[in-house]
Amino acid sequence: MSDFMHLGNLKKGQTATISAIDTSDRAVQHLMVLGLVEGTQLEFAGAAFGGDPLEFRFNGIALSLRREQARKFQVTP
Amino acid sequence: MTEAPILRVKPEQISITPRISGRIAVVGTPNSGKSSLFNRLTGLRQRTANFPGVTVEKKIGRLAVAGQALQLSDLPGIYSLSPTSLDERIAVEALLGLMGRSEKPTALLAVVDASRLQQGLYLLRQLLELELPVMVALTMTDVAARKGISVDAEALSRELNGISVFPVVGTTGAGMDALIKALPALTQAKPAPVESAWAELSQLAAEIADKVPSVTRVEVERALVDRHGPLGVEICDLLGSEVTADMDRQATQRLGGEPLLAQEARRGHQWARTLSDRVQSSSPPLKRLGARLEQWFSQPFPATLGFLVVMLVVFQAVFAWATPVMDLIDAGTGAVGGWIEGLLPEGMLTSFLVDGVIAGVGSVVIFLPQILILFLFIIVLEDSGFLARSAFLMDRLMRGLGLSGQSVIPLISSFACAVPAVMATRVIPTRRERLATIMAAPFMTCSARLPVYALLIGAFVPVQQVGWFNLQGLILFGLYLLGIGGGVVTALIVNRLLLTGARSQFSMSLPDFRRPNWRTVLVQLLGRAKVFLRRAGTVIFAVAVVIWALAYFPRADIASPLAAASEEQSNLAAAAQLEQSLLGRAGKLVEPVFEPLGWDWRVSAAVIAGFPAREVVVAVLGTIYAVGDEASEERLSERLKSATWPDGRPVFTLPMVIGLLIFYAWCLQCAATVAVIKRETNSWRWPAFSWLYMTAVGYLGALAAFQLGS
Numbered sequence: 001m002s003d004f005m006h007l008g009n010l011k012k013g014q015t016a017t018i019s020a021i022d023t024s025d026r027a028v029q030h031l032m033v034l035g036l037v038e039g040t041q042l043e044f045a046g047a048a049f050g051g052d053p054l055e056f057r058f059n060g061i062a063l064s065l066r067r068e069q070a071r072k073f074q075v076t077p
Numbered sequence: 078m079t080e081a082p083i084l085r086v087k088p089e090q091i092s093i094t095p096r097i098s099g100r101i102a103v104v105g106t107p108n109s110g111k112s113s114l115f116n117r118l119t120g121l122r123q124r125t126a127n128f129p130g131v132t133v134e135k136k137i138g139r140l141a142v143a144g145q146a147l148q149l150s151d152l153p154g155i156y157s158l159s160p161t162s163l164d165e166r167i168a169v170e171a172l173l174g175l176m177g178r179s180e181k182p183t184a185l186l187a188v189v190d191a192s193r194l195q196q197g198l199y200l201l202r203q204l205l206e207l208e209l210p211v212m213v214a215l216t217m218t219d220v221a222a223r224k225g226i227s228v229d230a231e232a233l234s235r236e237l238n239g240i241s242v243f244p245v246v247g248t249t250g251a252g253m254d255a256l257i258k259a260l261p262a263l264t265q266a267k268p269a270p271v272e273s274a275w276a277e278l279s280q281l282a283a284e285i286a287d288k289v290p291s292v293t294r295v296e297v298e299r300a301l302v303d304r305h306g307p308l309g310v311e312i313c314d315l316l317g318s319e320v321t322a323d324m325d326r327q328a329t330q331r332l333g334g335e336p337l338l339a340q341e342a343r344r345g346h347q348w349a350r351t352l353s354d355r356v357q358s359s360s361p362p363l364k365r366l367g368a369r370l371e372q373w374f375s376q377p378f379p380a381t382l383g384f385l386v387v388m389l390v391v392f393q394a395v396f397a398w399a400t401p402v403m404d405l406i407d408a409g410t411g412a413v414g415g416w417i418e419g420l421l422p423e424g425m426l427t428s429f430l431v432d433g434v435i436a437g438v439g440s441v442v443i444f445l446p447q448i449l450i451l452f453l454f455i456i457v458l459e460d461s462g463f464l465a466r467s468a469f470l471m472d473r474l475m476r477g478l479g480l481s482g483q484s485v486i487p488l489i490s491s492f493a494c495a496v497p498a499v500m501a502t503r504v505i506p507t508r509r510e511r512l513a514t515i516m517a518a519p520f521m522t523c524s525a526r527l528p529v530y531a532l533l534i535g536a537f538v539p540v541q542q543v544g545w546f547n548l549q550g551l552i553l554f555g556l557y558l559l560g561i562g563g564g565v566v567t568a569l570i571v572n573r574l575l576l577t578g579a580r581s582q583f584s585m586s587l588p589d590f591r592r593p594n595w596r597t598v599l600v601q602l603l604g605r606a607k608v609f610l611r612r613a614g615t616v617i618f619a620v621a622v623v624i625w626a627l628a629y630f631p632r633a634d635i636a637s638p639l640a641a642a643s644e645e646q647s648n649l650a651a652a653a654q655l656e657q658s659l660l661g662r663a664g665k666l667v668e669p670v671f672e673p674l675g676w677d678w679r680v681s682a683a684v685i686a687g688f689p690a691r692e693v694v695v696a697v698l699g700t701i702y703a704v705g706d707e708a709s710e711e712r713l714s715e716r717l718k719s720a721t722w723p724d725g726r727p728v729f730t731l732p733m734v735i736g737l738l739i740f741y742a743w744c745l746q747c748a749a750t751v752a753v754i755k756r757e758t759n760s761w762r763w764p765a766f767s768w769l770y771m772t773a774v775g776y777l778g779a780l781a782a783f784q785l786g787s
Contacts, residue, residue, distance in 0.1 A: 023339035026305070031584060032342035033157045035196055039350070049377045050473045053482065055587065060193040060224065062371075062587040064469045064482070069584060 005077065007070035008054065010044035016075035017041050028072045035059050036073060098145045099264025100181075102172060104204060105188025106196055107154030108588050110216035112136075113247040113597070114188060115151040118257065135171075145261045150182070156196065157345075158203045159303045159338055163503050166308055172207060173296055175311070184210040184263045191221040191228045191244070194357055198349040201237075202274060206295055210266035213237070214256060215244040220589070225362035233356045238270045248594065275344050278302075281331055285324050289316050301328055302337045370590045374463075380470050387463075388557075391454045393550045399446040406446075407712065410439035428629060429622075432703035437621025440699030440713050441613050441692055444528040445606065451524050452605045453598070455493045460593040464489055469587055478565055479572030481505060483585060484514040488564065491521035492557075493605075495750045499757055509578040515754055516571045516767055519745050520564035522557045524609075525692040529741045530556055532695055536714030537734045559742045563774065612690070620686060621696045627660035628701055655701070674740070674776070675733035675783040677722060684740070691746035732786025736779035744775030 010016055018040045023029060035058060036042075042058035053066045103118075105111035119138025136151040152171055153164035160166035167176070174181030187204050189197035204211060215230055234242040241259055245252035273279040282297035292315050300312035301324065313321045328337065362368075374380045414431045421427040458464050464486050472482030480488075483505045491498035498518045505511040522530075534549050541548040632654070655661050664678030671681040679701050687694030695713075702716040720728040745751065745768050754764040 021339070023336055026336075026338075027584070029336055029338040029342065030159070030161050032339050032346075033159060033199075034584075034586070035199070035346055037343045037346045040346070046376060048470045048472060049381075053469060053472050053584075055469060059195040060221075060226070061196060062589070063584060064472070064587055065584050066472070 004074045007042075007044070007056065007065070007073040007075055008067050010075070012044060012046050014077065015041060015043045016077045018073050019076045020074040022072040025069075025072060027069060031063075031065070031069065034063060035061065036063075096146065097139075097148045098261070099183045100148045100150065101184045101186050101260065101264065102182035103149060103151050103186045103188060104168070104172065104200070105154060105216075106156055106190060106193070106200055107586065109154065109188045109190035109193075109197065110247045111154060111188040112151055113594075114214055114216060114245065115149065117245075117247065117250055117253055119149055140257070140260065142257055143261050145264075147260060147264065149186075155200065157200055157342075158206075158299055159306065159341075160308055161306075162506055169299070169308060170311075172204075173293075173299065175296075182209065184266070185212070186260070186263075187211055187213050189213050189215050189242075190217045191215050191357075192217045192224055192226060194221075194226070194228055194353040195346065195349045198352055199345050202345055202348055205269050205271040206273075206298070208268040208295070210263050211240055211269040212256075212259060212263045213240060213242040215242055216247055218244050219246050219248070220591075223363045225360040226357055227359075228357045233352075236352055236355060240269050274348055275341060277332055278337070278341070281324075281327055285316070285320060285327075288320055292316055297324070300324070301332075302341050304337070368590075371466075374466050374590070377470055380466065384467060387454070387458070389546070389550075389554065391451065393546065394450050394454070397547070397550070399450055402446040403443050406439075406443045410435055410443070414439075425629070429625060433622055433625030433629075433700055434618070436703035436713075437625065437696040437700040438613055438618050440532075441528055441617050441696045442610070444531060444692070444695075445609060447527055447531060448524045448609055449602060449606055451527065452493050453602055455490060456598050456601050457593045459486075459490065460598060462588040462590045465585070465588050466590075468585065478568045479510070479513050479576070480517070480568055481507075481510045484510065484517070487514055487518055488521055491518040491523060494523050494525070495519045495521070495747065496753045499750065499753045502757070507579055509572070509576045512576055512758065512763065513568045513572050515757065515763065517564035517568040519747070519750050519754075519767065519771065520560050520567060520743065522560040522742065523747075525690065525747065526556075526560075526741055528692045528695045530738065532698075532714060532717075533734055533738055536717050537729060537731070556738060556742050559739065563743050567770075612692075616690055617693055617696050620689075620693045621700050624660060624682075624686060624697050624700045627663070628655055628658045630659060631657075660701070673784070674736050674779045675728075675730065675787065676737070677720070677728045679720070680728065680737070688746050689748040691741065691744075694741075694746075730787070732783045735786060736782035739778035739782050740775040742775070743771055743778055745771035 004020075005016070007016075007018075018036060018038050021028065021032065021036075021038065023032070040058050042056045045055040045057050045062065047054050048064075051067070053064045054070055055062060055064050057063075103111055103115050115136065115138065118140055138149045138151070140147045140149055150171075152168040155165045155168045158169050158172070160169045170176045171180045172182065172185075185204055185207070187197075187201050189201055191197075201211075201213065213233070215228060215233070218228065221228060228244075230242045230244045234240060241263075243252055243256040243259065245256055278298060278301065279294065282301060283294045285297045286292055286294040292312065296312050297316070300309045300316065300321075303309035304313075304325070313324075316324065332340070374383060414435045417430050417435070418427060421430070467489070468482040468485040471485050475482055475484050484502070486504070487498040487501040490501055495518050498521070499515050502511045502514045502518070505514060530553055534552050538549050538552050543551055656665075660682055661678065664682035667681050667685060668676075668678040671684070676684070679698070683694045683697040683701060686697045698717070699713050702713060702720070717729050718727075722728060751764045751768055754767055755761060758764070
């Protein structure tokens with residue numbers, strides 16, 4: 001999956017749509033419950049100190065994710 | 078910090094009145110306005126209790142409408158029926174009836190946040206599967222409107238096959254009447270009609286549930302989806318190993334290899350997205366102050382700067398703003414003491430009232446203004462969403478210490494009190510990070526340390542400006558840093574040496590910045606003041622009385638102070654009395670232990686008396702120095718300054734005071750914290766470790782300061 005664009009590659013303020021998810025991890029499954037599923041449009045709002053974690057906005061929600069989890073979500077701009 | 082202080086009513090007072098005709102659970106996502114809706118519905122007719130066997134709080138309230146008595150319960154916020162934390166698990170178990178039949182609601186009031194409609198509808202979809210009557214409260218319509226979102230409640234109701242949808246505004250109470258009027262009918266209503274979101278899953282679950290009569294279809298569905306989570310494991314235990322094995326085999330064959338939770342989330346959100354697109358319309362958002370602040374504070378540098386400025390202001394405020402009120406309280410207690418002394422003849426009763434009660438309790442109550450200012454800041458920071466932001470910003474830093482971003486909220490609320498902070502660590506999903514946070518939290522300077530710090534700083538640090546700041550405020554800030562440093566090092570040590578296990582994956586919802594709700598802030602602040610005054614009136618009062626008695630008896634066979642010719646003589650007589658009292662003898666006994674720290678027997682006795690609750694030390698010092706001193710118009714701080722060793726050297730030298738401050742910064746002098754750590758970790762090991770470790774560190778710190786400084 002690393003060849004594709006994932007949530008961790010987005011630039012600040014950029015929007016994208018989730019296209020595929022590596023769902024093997026339980027934490028990722030719980031993020032899907034929060035609404036990070038295929039077809040969800042989101043905006044990368046910025047990173048904390050040292051570039052991690054990352055903040056995303058979607059469906060009226062602001063959610064923070066660590067980079068290692070963001071990599072599991074493939075996106076198309 | 079998170080728990081709202083509410084009126085506690087005994088269970089029997091609630092159940093005397095008419096038979097309860099329905100148990101309605103108020104369910105919703107976190108921060109959906111669920112609790113303020115619940116408060117609006119039940120007012121003060123509510124009580125808090127724990128769910129059986131666990132310390133998760135549940136609020137129960139009563140509502141009488143149209144001659145019917147309804148019992149409402151406010152469950153912890155959840156995003157779905159697949160829990161990730163203990164709080165969520167308890168809520169889901171209560172909904173399923175796994176907590177016992179009396180916990181199972183007969184109807185649901187689902188709270189759907191209009192500003193985050195899709196997430197609310199996703200949860201609603203799962204709630205509908207519970208086959209209970211459901212009604213929807215559409216909250217945050219005002220917030221949604223500011224964001225340019227409007228939700229058509231009637232259309233939503235139509236799309237949901239006629240389930241009632243009531244838009245309400247929590248802050249103004251608009252729409253509440255209609256909602257309340259509809260509640261009695263809800264308990265008699267039929268379960269909400271729903272077609273399954275995932276027919277294959279429901280079909281399989283129904284087949285399995287047929288084999289085990291005590292388990293429902295919904296429970297099997299939850300077990301399938303959350304197969305390896307604690308809830309799934311618990312339900313599988315009910316099914317038995319044979320049925321579980323069969324269930325697993327069939328699931329792989331019929332539902333595919335991808336984790337079921339992922340499949341369910343995908344289907345559920347597809348449904349919720351389609352529905353929310355149909356019922357909501359959007360227009361450009363209003364310019365919101367909060368949005369601009371959010372933008373500003375999601376950048377690391379301005380946020381940190383803002384955080385530091387806020388903290389400095391807090392410490393300045395604690396000294397500067399509180400002083401006038403404190404002087405007032407001081408003058409008040411002095412006047413009352415003087416009045417009693419003038420009214421009553423010299424003797425035991427007068428000494429008891431003036432030296433025991435007024436000097437003891439008064440010396441603690443005087444710090445109420447400072448404590449309230451501190452609490453005010455922390456409540457506002459939490460209520461405005463600032464704390465959640467700092468959790469996000471500091472995650473990386475926290476990870477380096479073996480903690481997680483989620484540790485930030487308990488650690489900051491620990492500046493108010495470690496007890497709710499230790500309870501707030503429940504949101505941290507991994508045991509390892511949770512324990513490290515619990516071990517670090519009592520190091521944060523809690524409000525009970527404030528009286529000790531304020532007394533010593535007020536007495537021994539000169540009022541002096543250093544640049545823009547006053548020196549006293551800076552020293553206080555330094556003591557806070559000392560506490561933080563202690564916590565940081567402890568977290569590192571505990572993580573390296575004692576803890577093993579997985580580290581967490583950090584993800585959390587960041588609430589919007591918003592203006593704090595002044596009503597909530599005020600209610601919480603009053604609750605804190607009540608707790609503090611109650612402690613002053615009970616524990617601290619009792620200790621002050623005991624200490625007074627120990628200091629007053631037995632009476633020395635020396636000339637009464639009245640007969641003494643000069644003030645100096647009468648002071649000497651009082652000091653001699655104190656020294657041969659029970660307290661004096663006990664203090665002398667432990668003096669050798671604390672002498673290397675530069676503490677005389679009075680300070681040692683006060684510190685020992687303070688082990689159950691650290692602010693007691695101020696009351697004890699107040700009593701000891703009042704009994705041992707005839708010139709009672711002086712402030713305690715003045716008395717401390719003039720305290721001497723028998724050979725005339727002052728007791729409170731600078732190195733000794735610094736050592737004493739360090740001791741209080743690090744030592745775990747709080748029985749309530751020890752008890753809550755025991756309860757939350759379910760063993761004596763951690764509270765025992767924490768107590769021994771912190772006491773040792775405090776002692777060594779004070780020893781080093783005194784020995785190096787002298």
